[in-house]
Amino acid sequence: xxxxxxxxxxxLRAVFALSALAAILAVGLICVFLFAGGIPGMVKIGVFQFxxxxxxxxxxxxxxFGILPMIVGSLYVTAGAVLVGVPIGxxxxxxxxxxxxxxxxxxxxxxxxxxxxIPSVVYGFFGIAILVPLVRSLFGGNGSSILTAxxxxxxxxxxxxxxxxxxxxxxxxxxxxEGAVALGASHERAVFGVVLPAAKSGVMAxxxxxxxxxxxxxxxxxxxxxxQALLRLPSEFLKGVRTLTANVVIEMGYAEGLHREAxxxxxxxxxxxxxxxxxxxxALNRRTAK
Amino acid sequence: MxxxxxxxxxRSLTWLCALLTFxxxxxxxxxILINGIPYLKPSLFALEYxxxxxxxxxxxxxxxxxxxxxxxIAVPFGVFSAIYLVExxxxxxxxxxxxxxxxxxxxxxxxxxxGLFGSLFFVFWLGWGLSLLAxxxxxxIMILPLIMRTTxxxxxxxxxxxxxxxxxxxxxxxxxxxxxILPAAAPGILAGVILAIGRIVGETAALIYTAGTVAQxxxxxxxxxxxxxxxxxxLSSEGLYTxxxxxxxxxxxxVVIGINALSAYAAKKIVKG
Numbered sequence: 398x399x400x401x402x403x404x405x406x407x408x409l410r411a412v413f414a415l416s417a418l419a420a421i422l423a424v425g426l427i428c429v430f431l432f433a434g435g436i437p438g439m440v441k442i443g444v445f446q447f448x449x450x451x452x453x454x455x456x457x458x459x460x461x462f463g464i465l466p467m468i469v470g471s472l473y474v475t476a477g478a479v480l481v482g483v484p485i486g487x488x489x490x491x492x493x494x495x496x497x498x499x500x501x502x503x504x505x506x507x508x509x510x511x512x513x514x515i516p517s518v519v520y521g522f523f524g525i526a527i528l529v530p531l532v533r534s535l536f537g538g539n540g541s542s543i544l545t546a547x548x549x550x551x552x553x554x555x556x557x558x559x560x561x562x563x564x565x566x567x568x569x570x571x572x573x574x575e576g577a578v579a580l581g582a583s584h585e586r587a588v589f590g591v592v593l594p595a596a597k598s599g600v601m602a603x604x605x606x607x608x609x610x611x612x613x614x615x616x617x618x619x620x621x622x623x624x625q626a627l628l629r630l631p632s633e634f635l636k637g638v639r640t641l642t643a644n645v646v647i648e649m650g651y652a653e654g655l656h657r658e659a660x661x662x663x664x665x666x667x668x669x670x671x672x673x674x675x676x677x678x679x680a681l682n683r684r685t686a687k
Numbered sequence: 688m689x690x691x692x693x694x695x696x697x698r699s700l701t702w703l704c705a706l707l708t709f710x711x712x713x714x715x716x717x718x719i720l721i722n723g724i725p726y727l728k729p730s731l732f733a734l735e736y737x738x739x740x741x742x743x744x745x746x747x748x749x750x751x752x753x754x755x756x757x758x759x760i761a762v763p764f765g766v767f768s769a770i771y772l773v774e775x776x777x778x779x780x781x782x783x784x785x786x787x788x789x790x791x792x793x794x795x796x797x798x799x800x801x802g803l804f805g806s807l808f809f810v811f812w813l814g815w816g817l818s819l820l821a822x823x824x825x826x827x828i829m830i831l832p833l834i835m836r837t838t839x840x841x842x843x844x845x846x847x848x849x850x851x852x853x854x855x856x857x858x859x860x861x862x863x864x865x866x867x868i869l870p871a872a873a874p875g876i877l878a879g880v881i882l883a884i885g886r887i888v889g890e891t892a893a894l895i896y897t898a899g900t901v902a903q904x905x906x907x908x909x910x911x912x913x914x915x916x917x918x919x920x921x922l923s924s925e926g927l928y929t930x931x932x933x934x935x936x937x938x939x940x941x942v943v944i945g946i947n948a949l950s951a952y953a954a955k956k957i958v959k960g
Binding site: 405406409410412413414416418419420423424426427430431434484485486487488489491493496497507508510511512514515516517518519520521522523525527552555559583585586606609612613614615616620642645646649650661664667668671672674675679 | 690693694697698700701702703704705707708709711712715718719722763764767768770771772774775776782785786788789790791792793795796797798799800801802803804806807808812828831832835859860861885888889890891892895896916919920923924932933936939940943944946947948951
């Protein structure tokens, strides 16, 4: 026992250091298993065929595994989500940081946190119950569409965009605002003309993280997007589309053989997209820190 | 004159967007409460699930089990690695940078990718099958970066004078960490753990192919079970029990609101302390 007491410091130091390895180990395992599970299938199908093939028909003979419709689908709904969520999010962040009275703020801040905490199934359910019928009655079609998914995702990325933009706005030194006002600028002009541009890289980081959320969202999108694995044009925004995430979650339950490998490879493509977005995000964060 | 108009437009847009954001939240919550509360009947809380009562109690119990298991795995790793990063490692150390980068990567990975990995690794490669254990391990990786980050922040918020005081009185590093720093940082760590619980409770995509969708309480860690969120997803995609799906959404929302309030309360404690 005395021996343990003597080495306790060293032993626990080692335990702490080993625990810190967990995150590295986890990323390593995820990479190994995803790539080992997905790359062989991608090679069998043909990398070009897989990434740029326009047809996804796993049960046909011969089967076709082209995920271009899903890549494009993910890009559409993500772009839509940015169009909906980013402007609303930035204006709301300006409201939170520069306009909102303190007492109201105490009420609204938890509300934004709550918006972030609502599970995606609940959002999806809300989408089915409200947005799908709304889009159907306003624009026709059956309601499950690129537009519906964009609206829902736009709402879902709001807390992310608001949170990061708000802290970026708060990080801008107060002298900038005061200086602008002292030079005769109005409150709005000082906020939108001076403070917001000064927080530019923080706002960009918010947008990038919002894109990451939108492209990775699965259940809510699957519930409202219609999920047809067809290559759509941007003008067909009232028709259904399938995202990369939906492709995995819809078919993984029963897929076998090459079909299964193709789905894992879909996950790999999604993973690579996310890694690129992560890199962008941390590059922007580094710039903000400077 | 145009400048005044410009200001007016910007000001109205700011108010309008803020109003829109909060009305969406209020509408969403109100809509689900109004449609769900009438379906909150005692039969919904029967111990056994069957197609006549569509009970959510087994799912609720499974959720509690999943939360407990995931936390047992993730909290020690998360807290210990944060202790290492903040209290032991030298600042700017290359290992520290790598760990932070990996944690950041983990926090950006979408839940469906976790689900895919969990299915490949825990369910098939380790042969655990669709099970509570596979689901909990998958989720514990998912919440690891959250616990690491909040613990790190909580540790950094403890003033250096505490450490200097402890060292000055002759305490070793270990004693300082466990007796002085961890107690002071506890509310912040707790706030992070509560947030992690919120993520577990709301998770679906990472669980559907790791823990599965069986509607009964799992008898052992290697049995499959569905959490509340999965239960709600199953109900809404079957399309037969819309009312019960609303009621499940009410329970989910109440849990999430409760968790958020708890986390905010815990976080407030650090500011005071």
